[in-house]
Amino acid sequence: MTEPLTQSIQDYLKHIYDLSADGSPASTNDLAARLSIAPASVTGMIQRLASAEPPLIL
Numbered sequence: 001m002t003e004p005l006t007q008s009i010q011d012y013l014k015h016i017y018d019l020s021a022d023g024s025p026a027s028t029n030d031l032a033a034r035l036s037i038a039p040a041s042v043t044g045m046i047q048r049l050a051s052a053e054p055p056l057i058l
Contacts, residue, residue, distance in 0.1 A: 009056070011035065012045050016057060 005013075015034045019026035028046065032039040049056040 008045070009049070012042075012049065013056060 012031070012035070015031055016026045019030050019034070028039045028042045031042045031046075035042070046057065050058070
């Protein structure tokens with residue numbers, strides 16, 4: 001990833017990890033609730049994390 005891991009990216013990754021620790025996927029709605037933001041904003045960041053080089057999420 002050519003851009004630095006911003007605080008926002010780190011927050012997303014932490015919450016994705018926490019939500020998926022039991023083996024179930026982290027849903028957009030769960031992430032939005034945890035981060036107190038709109039689900040559409042989560043979708044945009046998920047796409048950004050998945051398209052990073054190397055991908056930060058699969």
